[in-house]
Amino acid sequence: MNKPRMLLAALPLLVGVAQAQQPPESEWRQANRQVAEFPRGHADVLKWEQAHLAPATPAPAKPATLVLSTLADGVRLAWQAHPDLAKPLAQLGAEEAGLLASGQWQGLSAVKLRRIEDAAELIDVAHGTRKTLLAAMAAEQALPYQQQALQAAEAAAELGARMARTGNWSKLQDAREQLLKVSAMQQWQRSLYAADQSRAAVLKALQQWTRRPSQTVSLPQGLPVLPASILSEQAFQSRLESMAATLPASEQTMMRANAELAYSAYRTAFALASSSQQDMLKLRQLIYDETVLRYNGMLLNTWDLLAESRALAEARVEAIGAVRDFWLAEADLQLLLLGQVPESFVTLAAGGGDSPAAAGH
Template sequence: MSRTSSIASLRTLAAGVAILALGGCASFSKDGGLDAVSAMTAERTGQDLRLPGAGAGTVQAELDRLLEGPVSADGAVRAALLNNRGLRASLAGLGVAEADLVQAGRMANPGFGFSRLSGAGETEIERSVIFDLVGLLTIPLRREIEGRRFESAKLVAATQAVRLAADTRRAWFNAVAAGQSARYAEQVREAAAASSELARRMARVGNLSALDQAREQAFAAEAATQLARARHDATAAREQLARLMGVWGAHAAFTLPDRLPDLPAAPREAANMESLAMRQRLDIRLAKLDAESTARALGLTKATGFVNVLEAGYVNSSKSGSPREDGYEIELSLPIFDWGGARVAKAQATYMQTVHRAADAATVARSQVREAYSAYRTSYDVARSYRDDIVPLRKKISEESLLRYNGMLVSVFELLADARAQIAGVNAAIGAQRDYWLAETDLQAAVSGSGASPAPRTATAAAAAAPAH
């Protein structure tokens, strides 16, 4: 090959390399994937995502406004999505995935070789520039694979945002119910203290036995301890909510409503919830995308299993007293010891893992929806029974006891016992109402959210202050 034809061939090769490299070159997006994550979050929670940046002052002003008055459930969710640092750390993973996508669209840097040999009065110098041709030819496929991984990162970030919203909503209901129960526990303690004081006075004048006086004193002591526990539970629930909202300092002094929201007029129906979950569940979408990405990666592994190193480049050599020589160099890895079969087998096994995981995710999701709806409907029926039957009956019993006490038909201790039973019924009603709203949140998560396991139910502390006699 003549020097002129070699140079022409190398120029053609260099031009083709440049065209392919420029065509496969990728750049960073303006939003870094946040807009897609925000859209998926808003579809499932009604709240979008924003990160402090150029509009940091606007975000801070919105947070201040949310925490001015009593914080609603939606306000708590909004504050968490704006201010939770753990969520911000998760969203930073979008930048890592996008950087991998951009890197996959760029050709690897060429290698430069230089050698110099001298002896017997002669000096030989050789220079070479090597390009990775396999890496260049597989840029489109690698970009597609990394693009799917970037989409997976968006789904993971949206899943974490939706899960944070559900956890914050649960924490809000727990905190409001705990505060409401603590106030009722205060009423129990006051009633018990009055009963104990009355028993002490009556025992002093001989109108009450020592046994009855001891019973009233024991109840008063138990009511005081239950009040302390109820106050701690209210503090713990409030701090859990504060952690999820990411507030501290002056912002931690936020206030909450005095009572839980009322029950809806009718419960939701179970129609099409399973099919809706199959379309909206983020974990199912992530499992399907993972299987698709693994399938494409399997194609790449098969394509490069035999020829996984192929490099070509320009070489020139010069010797003392001789004209410079130009040419090209090709480096090919010979499949003598490794034919790529192990890599292909590993990719196939990995693909089957993702397929089975996707099928398992769908089965689990359907079961979670059925279980969540059962808990939702049961909690609604129980809360409605307390609201419509048990609490009104307790109130009626207390009113009838008061009438009989005024007519001197029952003793003051029977009147106090009925009043304590009424307060215990109200505490149980608070717990049932709280459980309904927690079950409603769990059902929403099972249908269109992350499908995370619901938080364990905790008994209303003040309900334990009900008298045992």
């Protein structure tokens, strides 16, 4: 059920109350009765919209010149953009190339890779493309929730402005809601730019960015689900030593120097995405559901409900960012276990929404 949309559909009913010349207590009784006209949630909202709202003009579809159904599709296209990688790909073989493209790098033979000329570039392209795609997929997946947060802030600001115009609200109360709206709009604009930027990075990684301006790319739908468990520290150390044994002394030293940080980022990102972030999302959902109940019982006002709607949408964005960060950290760890060192490791910032996208090869 799209509850934020339900709130926005009810906004014309709510804001009309602010213009009525009735005591504030009567206004809120009427507002609550009107919102209660949607007891079945989305189904009732759709019926109301069909009866009262003009049909929206569909936006023109953007042409999709590249369709990527999976992350592996993107990696293979990136390899094709580098003709010099045809020989190492043939030497690697279809089965192991498939493992590398799909991110199942633990199934690769370190000894075989060391014997293939230009294998390091093959791995580097796969790693960079995978991280670029993950960042772009997360940015796109988060956009609907970021839009919901903006719509909730806009609804609260509009209702507040009308209440202030009729003298039922102070300038201070109105200013607070307008400030939240401005902040939400700025975040939405940043999110739209980040999504555009990440798509451009994908096209660049696939060497398609020089095509006509209308070119775009259809990304895989949603980030991969989190694994049930992660690589244990003991298994990590065992694979680290196995790989290090195939490297020259100088490369061994560099690999071991970065190993602890790579595994720490991987383990911490998994903890944040699988438990901490999910617990936060569940609690946000619970708070929102309880707020709806209390609002329907006229124990909380409209702004309380809109504030919780915005907070729930933001929590979902943060959860997406946390899952993205895990897969970025996982890609870095796998790269390390193939004998190479990432240029940098993922930043596990609070909220997870602004972690920078990795540059494509």
